[in-house]
Amino acid sequence: MEAVAAECRRSSATYADLASIEAAGWLGQPVEISDEIEILQVEGIRKAVFGGAASRALDHLGEAQTIHIIRQRADFCGSTWISDDREALRVARLQGIPVRETQHLVAEAVQWGLLGSAEAGYSMLQQMIAEDQHPALPPSAGALLTL
Numbered sequence: 001m002e003a004v005a006a007e008c009r010r011s012s013a014t015y016a017d018l019a020s021i022e023a024a025g026w027l028g029q030p031v032e033i034s035d036e037i038e039i040l041q042v043e044g045i046r047k048a049v050f051g052g053a054a055s056r057a058l059d060h061l062g063e064a065q066t067i068h069i070i071r072q073r074a075d076f077c078g079s080t081w082i083s084d085d086r087e088a089l090r091v092a093r094l095q096g097i098p099v100r101e102t103q104h105l106v107a108e109a110v111q112w113g114l115l116g117s118a119e120a121g122y123s124m125l126q127q128m129i130a131e132d133q134h135p136a137l138p139p140s141a142g143a144l145l146t147l
Contacts, residue, residue, distance in 0.1 A: 002030040003062040031069055031076075042068045049091055063088045070097050084135045102128070102135035107147035118144045 012019040046052035050060035080098040110121040122141035
């Protein structure tokens with residue numbers, strides 16, 4: 001979604017490594033929402049579902065766009081939403097949208113041998129929390145082997 005790409009660009013001022021996400025093409029081409037009806041629908045989701053205020057037009061815009069795209073566009077139907085935003089995850093689950101969290105991605109990296117050990121994955125999640133990020137933390141490093 002275009003709001004997600006823009007959020008990565010804005011956040012790269014604080015977290016410089018985020019700039020590489022867009023440059024490396026991880027997000028693909030931003031999905032644009034330019035149709036007036038779709039824009040109104042996204043704004044309705046942003047306000048009604050996430051409590052977005054008119055005075056803060058970017059708050060929850062990425063979440064609202066993501067829900068709209070996954071639910072309304074056939075080529076994205078069944079897509080999995082990756083987020084650590086608790087409210088976004090709750091809403092997505094209520095709408096039947098498959099979700100994954102950072103802890104699940106780290107668990108897969110551990111299980112596929114992309115990280116040296118479950119302890120290394122657990123340490124990575126702990127470091128993210130120490131840097132004021134909000135991934136869910138499994139009860140132990142060993143839990144990453146079964147998520």
